[in-house]
Amino acid sequence: MDLRELLDDVKNNKIDIDVAMKKLKNLPYEDLGYANIDHHREVRTGYPEVIYCEGKSDYQILGIIEKMIKKDSNILGTRCRKETYEKIKPIYPNAEYDQLSKILKIQNHPIENIGKGKIVVVTGGTSDIPVADEAYHTALFLGNTVERVYDVGVAGIHRLLSKKHIIDSARVIIVVAGMEGALPSVVGGLVDVPVIAVPTSVGYGANFGGLSALLTMLNSCASGISVVNIDNGFGAGYLASMINKLN
Structure with a gap:
């Protein structure tokens, strides 16, 4: 859910004000201690935040994915180790991995073709x-x-x-x-x-x-x-x- 959807739900009385305030707390970014997840990046740029996996521990990568999944984000990870993917796959069965490019993908909703050519x-x-x-x-x-x-x-x-x-x-x-x-x-x-x-x-x-x-x-x-x-x-x-x- 992004800010526009949240405001629409409040306006249409689909969500309680107190619940909305709790959601607003984590809308701009979410502090995990080791990472500040930019949940608003897709609103600003049209694309969700991408996880640069190199240099991050498996624990950190899994923690970031868990929070992004809760926002129904599609996940793209770059420079992902195969060993990390093997820990992710049992938790998220829709995870895909390309060993040559070291790209990790978790698609939670259809990807719209926005390209003009x-x-x-x-x-x-x-x-x-x-x-x-x-x-x-x-x-x-x-x-x-x-x-x-x-x-x-x-x-x-x-x-x-x-x-x-x-x-x-x-x-x-x-x-x-x-x-x-x-x-x-x-x-x-x-x-x-x-x-x-x-x-x-x-x-x-x-x-x-x-x-x-x-x-x-x-x-x-x-x-x-x-x-x-x-x-x-x-x-x-x-x-x-x-x-x-x-x-």
Whole structure:
């Protein structure tokens, strides 16, 4: 229940004032001691809070999920350990887990497709897929039609060109690449829609853990490219969804 629903219930005498006041106490955020759950984020931004699981204990993750479930929220967790998922699944049987992207999903109500078009996720190589799949599953969870075009890097540019009909059908494109990170520039020069570039930490020593790809993408000569942080598939999927839902 959000603030608007609560006010409607009070107005229509469906809920007692004292009960409403107790609910209001936890509406903006709920303090668990180790986390302040932002229950109003969906009201403000259109998307519920996402749980970044890395660095959190299983106890903390389960505690956050329990409180969000009480608000009938759909749950998205990123960087979730398989061991954590195995503790969550017996408690919440509708929990789903993608081992490659480490994405956790608990869908408590239908996800409305709010996207106005299609998001296409492109990778330079197969090694970039874990990050790309994080973007893919994030964009799907946020209510978008998403298609994947993988392993079409610049070392064999004919592979990319053979998929140009798919790329041309996109309203937003996410391009994930490691090594020298040139692929977003190539894609950006072929299309007339926003391109979100995601550098990955894939590469040999002089890749510097993704820094070389990041700098290449930031210095792209192609217009219409934005860049998120190294390995930040979630950030790319979220941004692509925000763009795709604009009228």
